[in-house]
Amino acid sequence: MTAILPELAPDLSAVLDKHADRLDLDLIDRALRFSASAHRGQKRMSGEDFVSHSIAVALILAEQLLDSATISAALLHDVVEDSDVRTEDIAREFGAEIAGIVDGLTKISSLTFRSSAEEQVENYRKLLLSIAKDARVIIIKLGDRLHNMRTLEHLPPERRHRIAMETREIYAPLAHRFGMAGIKAELEDLAFKFLEPDDYRDLVSQVASKRAAREQTILKLRTPLEHELKRAGIEWFEVTGRPKHLWSIFQKMRKRNKSFDEIYDLMAIRVTVRSVPECYHVLGVIHHNWTPIQERIKDYIASPKSNAYQSLHTTIFGPGGQLFEVQIRTQEMHRTAEFGIAAHWLYKRDGKPDELDQHLGWFRQLLELQQDTHSPEEFLEFLKVDLYQDEIFIFTPQGDVKRLPKGSTPIDFAFHVHTEVGLRCQGAKINGRIAPLHRELKSGDTVEILTSASAKPSRDWLSHVRTARARHKIKQWINHEEEKVSITLGKEILAREVRRRRLDAPDDTRLARAAQALSLADGQGLEIAVGRGDVAIGQVIRALYPDLPNDELQEPKPTVFGRVIDRIRLGRGIKIQGVDGLMVRYAQCCQPVPGDSVVGYVTQGRGISIHRSDCPNLLTLSAEERRVEIDWQESQGESFSVRLAVTGEDRRGLYADMMEAISQTGTNIRAADIRTRDGTVFGTVFVEVDNLPHLAKVLKAVRRVKGVSEIERREAPPT
Template identity: 40%
Template sequence: MALKELGLGEILEDIEKRYPEERDIIHRAFEFVSEKHSGQLRKSGEPYVIHPLEVAKTLAELNMDSTTVIAGLLHDTLEDTDTTYEEIEELFGKDVADIVEGVTKIGKIKFKNLREAQAENFRKLILATAKDIRVVVVKLADRLHNMKTLNHLRRDKRIRIAEETLEVYAPIAHRLGIWEIKRSLEDLSFKYLYPKEYERVRKFVSQSLEDLEVYLKKFVIPKVREEIKKAGIKAEVTYRPKHLYSIWQKTIRKNIGLEEVHDLLGVRIIVDTIQECYVVLGLIHSLFKPVPGKFKDYISLPKPNLYQSLHTTVVAPKGRMVEFQIRTREMHLRAERGIAAHWAYKEGRERVQEEEVFSWLRSLVENIQGSKNPSEVLDNLKRELFSEEVFVFTPKGDLIVLPVGATPIDFAYHIHTEVGNHCAGAKVNGRIVPLNYRLQSGDQVEIITSPAKKPNPDWLKFVVTSRAKNRIKHYIRQVERENLLSEGKRLFEKARESVNMSQEEFLEKLRKKVRFKDEEELYIALGSGKLSVSKVVSLLSPKKKASTEKSRGRGRGRATMDGLEGVMYEMGSCCNPVPGDEIYGVVTRGKGIVLHEKGCSNLRYVAEHFPEKVFRVKLKPEGKFKTKIRIKARDRIGILSEIAKNIAESGSNIWESTTRTTGDGTAFMDFTIDVTNKKHLRDVMKSIKSVEGVEACSRLYS
C-alpha cells in the first residue's frame, strides 16, 4: 500500500523537513522499517508501520536529535522482526543500535504489584536500564501512541496498560520534565481507568471553558497586554486549560467540587529575560490584587526536574481568580519538553552529547544557587535519573531491589535465609553464573539450592547487603559454637576422669567453684580455652592446689638478682617477661621489684631517667609465667577451636582470649597464655602457626 493511501506521506515529509541534513538517512530508515514490518498488522487492522512512524513524529515534534528519531522508527525491529543489533549498527550507527536495544530491554519488563512503593521501583528500573536518557524518551513516545490506540484491545489489557502508564510512565515523563507527554499519558489513562469520572470532568470543562475564554479575552488579557506594551517588553500572552486528570486530582487532594476549581484556564506570559519576568510580575500585581500564599518563585528555586517559572494567582474583575505563569522562552521550551529539549536538533551539528546536557544543567544550577554548591544539586539529579540500585526479577517475575554490586548470594538471602544457606549455584537470564557475579538491572535470577550446601565464609568477601553478611556470620558462629561444644565435652570428660568423679558430683562441685549459666556455657569455656582442664583439676584437687597456684603465678614470687636471694618481685604486666628473655628489675615503692623484658618501653623510660633503680635479673625457671600473643588469621569455621586445641596440646593454658574480625574476613585473636620459658613460648607459637589459615603469630606487648 502506498504512503499516500495510508496517509503517511505528509508525516514522513514533515519529519524529513525538520532534519534537512539527515533527510536521506531518515528516509532509508523508514524504507528499512517498512520492509521489516511488511505484512504485520496492529490490533486496529492498520499496517504496523504506522506505529513506528507516529513514534518518530512525536520525537520530531519534541525536537529530539535525528539519532533518536531514527531509533524511534526502528524501535520495534529487534523485538518483532528478524533484525539484529549488528545489522542496525552497520546501517545506522552504534548510537541508534544502542537506543533500540535499550527500548527492547525496557519492553521486556513485566510489571507486577503496582502499589505505590513498587511503582517507584519500576520507574527507577526503567531509568537504570536505559543508561541513555534518549531510550526513555523513545519509550515514552512509544507508550503515547499505544495509549492513543488502546481502544482496539480487550478491556482487561486496556486496564493493565493504562495502570502501567499512570503509575510508571507518566511519573517518569514528569520527572524528566516532558510536560506534553505527561499530560497526554495521564488524560488517556484517566479515560480508561476511571471512565465515569473522566466523562464528568470532561463535560464540566467543556461547558466552562467557553465562558472562561470570553471572560479572559474581555476583562484580563487586553489589560495585561496593554501594561506590558507600556513597559516596552516584548511578550506572548496566551492561555491554556488544565488537563483533565490534574483537575480531577485537585478535587480529590483538596476535597472540593469541580465548581470550586478556579484555575481551569491559566494565563501564560512568555518574555525574553529573567529580569522581564519579575517586571511583568510587578505589573500583574499592580493591575489585580494577588491572593496571599498563592505566589511561587520557581525561577529562584526550580523544581527537581529543573522546571522554572513564576506562578501567581490574582483576583481579577468580577471577583474571579486567575492564575498567571510568567517565564522566558528558554524556560517555556524546557517546561514543555523537559530534558528532551537538551537534545534538540540543531542544523549542521551532531547530537548534543550527554556530557553537554549535564554541563548545561551545571551552569543553570550555578546561576540559580549562587554561592551554594551546584555539584550537590547536580549529583542529586543524576542519582534521581541514574539509580544507584539494581532491579532484578525472580523467575516468577517479582521485582527485587538490591544495592549496586549485589550478587546472587545477596539475592538468595533477600528471598529467604534458608535459600541463602543452601545456595549451590545461580542462573542469570537462563545462564549459569559464578556466585560473585555482579547483578545488573533487568536480570532474571534463579537460585539453585542443595540440602548438602552450607554457607562459605569466603562469601563474606563479595556480598554487599547487611542481611547476607549477618546471616552468613550467624551461621559461622553457630557452627563455631557447635565445634567448641564438641571440644569442650571432650575436655570435660578428660578433667572428670583425672579426678575420678561421677558426672553429677563433678558438676555439683565445679558449680561451687566456677560460675556458669548451664552446662553448654561450661563446655564452650573449656572448648575455647577460657577455662583450662588443669584449672578445673586444680580447683577440685586440694592436694594440687598449692603447686597449681605457684605454677599459675599470680604475678609475684622470688627471684635471684646478682646473687641476692629471696627478694619479692612482680611481673610487669606491660611486657610479661618469661625465663629466657633478657630481664631487668626496677625498684619501686610498695611493689618491691617489678620485672621487665629488655625491649619494654616502660623499662627504657626508667633506665633513662632513674638508672640507679634498674638491675639485671636472672630469673629461675620455676612454674609457669603468663604472657600475651596476637594471632592474625583468615576467619573460617572452626579456626578458634583448632587454635585452642593446639595451645592445650603444647602444654599451655589459656587465661583470656578476645577476637576481632574485620570486614575483609581477617581475624585478630589476642590470647593470654602461660608458658615455662621462652623456648616453650616459641613451641606454642609454632604449633599455632601450623593451623590452616593462620598468617602470623607474635608476642603482644601492652
C-alpha cells in the first residue's frame, strides 16, 4: 500500500524521515490513514479539514522527538470523540498501548470551564487518572492545546477568552511541572495575546524595535566569552542569546511597576557544553573574568528542581557594566529543560525509569491528595496550588534538602517533613534563631521545627501556608475536631429529645435504618448531621420511630437547652431567600458583621457560609448557582469577632493607650499580638463587635491614639 504521509502531511513526513531509524513509519502512516477516513467530511471552524488538526498535533510531538506510539496516538486522539469509531476498534487495529492513550484522551476531551464546578472537577480528575496510567496522555493533551491556541482566532470571543484563561491557569502550569519549557512559554504567550490583546501588541512592537540593539549588546559579551573559553581548553561549547518570552517580560513589568526599557536591560545568555565538570569549569572562567552578583548564583545541577530542570545560573556585570544572566548546562540538560517528560521517550529503548520518576514525584503526591478531597472547590484549590511556579530549597538541621514553593513558611516545611511533625508543631528556628511560624522562608535557610505533644494546629495557619499538602492536612485535622464536637452535640440533642418524648433509646440497628432513610452514611453520620444542624430533629424522630402516631411527631416547643443549641448552630436574624432558621457559618476569611454587604454560599454538609461581598475567597468559589441572597437583620446580644491589623511608631505606653481606647467604646478584646521592630509597632487585635457602626467606632477611637499610623480590618489570604 502506498504511503499517504508525504501526500497528506508533507511537513510531518519531512520531520519523521530525519528519525526514520528509530521510528515505525508504517505504523504512523496507518494511523494517519485511519484518522483521515474517520474524520472525512468534518471541518474545523477555520474551514480546514478536521484531520489537519490531528496532523498538526502529531507534528508538534514529532518535533519533540516522541516515539512512534505517541505520534500515532496523536493522529488518532479525536477519532473516538468525534466519529463513530470505538476504543475497541483502535485496539484491534493498533494494539492496547495506543488504544489506552486514545481512551485517556477521549475521556478528557471535553475538559473546559463550566457553570457546574462538579462536572468541571470530574473532568480534571479523569485527566489526572489518565496521566497516572500513561504519562504520554498529558504530552498529547498539551500538543492538542497548543495547536488549538495557535488557531484560537477562529472561535467566538467568549470561547476564546474561556479557553485562553484555562490555558493560563491549568495547562501552562502543567507544562511547567512536567518540565516542558518550550510548550509552556508558547502557551503563556498565546494566552497573553488573547486575554490582554492591547498589552500584547504594545510589547511585541517594543521588543521588535529593540531586537537589533539587544543582539549587539549580547555580542559584546559573547565574543570575549568564547575567546576565554577557548583559552581555558574547553573543546566544544555553544554560546547563544536566550530570548525571554513576552508573558514573563510583561509579568516583571507589572510586578515591579517598571517600563519595558527598565526591565529589558537584563541580557540573557546560555552556554551549552558536553559534561557536568565542564559546566563548573565554565562558571569558574566567567567569575574569573567578570564580577558576579553573589546572591544570584544558583546551582540547579546539585539541587535539581522538582520537574528535573538542571543548570547553573549566575548574574554578572558584563562589558560597560551591563547586567547579564548566564545559564550553563549540558546538551542533555538542555534537552530535558526544553522537552521535559517528553525527553524520556527519545531513547526509550535504553529505559530510564529513575528519570521519569523525577518528573512524576510531585504528581503522585497530587494524586494522593485529590483522593481525600470531597468538594469541587477543595479539589480545584489543591490542583491550582500544587501547580506552583517558583521553588526554594530549604535545609534540615541534618543538611537534607527540601523543595518548597516560593512563599512557604515553617508550617509548610513541617508538614513536608512529616504530617505528625506538622500537627505537633509549636515553633521554629530559622538559621538557629527562633522565628514566627508565619515567616516567609528564603532559599538556603536551615529550618528546625520545635514540637510538643500538646501542640495542635490553628485555623489561622491556613492564612500562612502555601503548599496543598499543608493546607489539606490542617483542614483535615480541623474537620475531624469539628466532627468530634458535632457527634457529642448530636448525641446529646438526640438523647434529650428521646427522653422528653419518653421513647426507648435507639440501638445501633435503629440508628442505621434511620440514617439510610435520610440518605446518610450510618448511625454516626446521623449524629453528626444532628449536631451540625443539617437535619431537623423532627425528621430524625420520624425516621427512628416510623410507627409513632402523627400527633406524637409534632415539633416540640423549644426548651432552654434547645435555644442554646440554636444559638450555636443557627444564624440569628438571617433570612436566606425569605427563609430563616437555616444553618449558617460566618466565614473566617472575611469575618462579616451586621451592616456588611454579604453573600451566602451553599456548602456541602455545613450549611450556608456567609461571606462579605468583596471577600477574595468568593472568586475561587466559582459555582454561581450555589450563591444565595442574604437578608441579615441585627439580633440583640449577638457579637462577632473581627481581626484588626495595626501599625504605628513605637513609644512608651502605646499598647496600653490602644487597649484603653478600644475598651472605652464598650468593646471586648479577645486577644492582641503587638510587636516592635526597628522603631515600628505592628500586629493584630481581635475584638468582638455588634455591627458595622460599632466596628467603625472602634477604628476611629484607635486612630486617635498618638503614634498609631493605621488600623484596619485584616483579610485572610484566599484559601
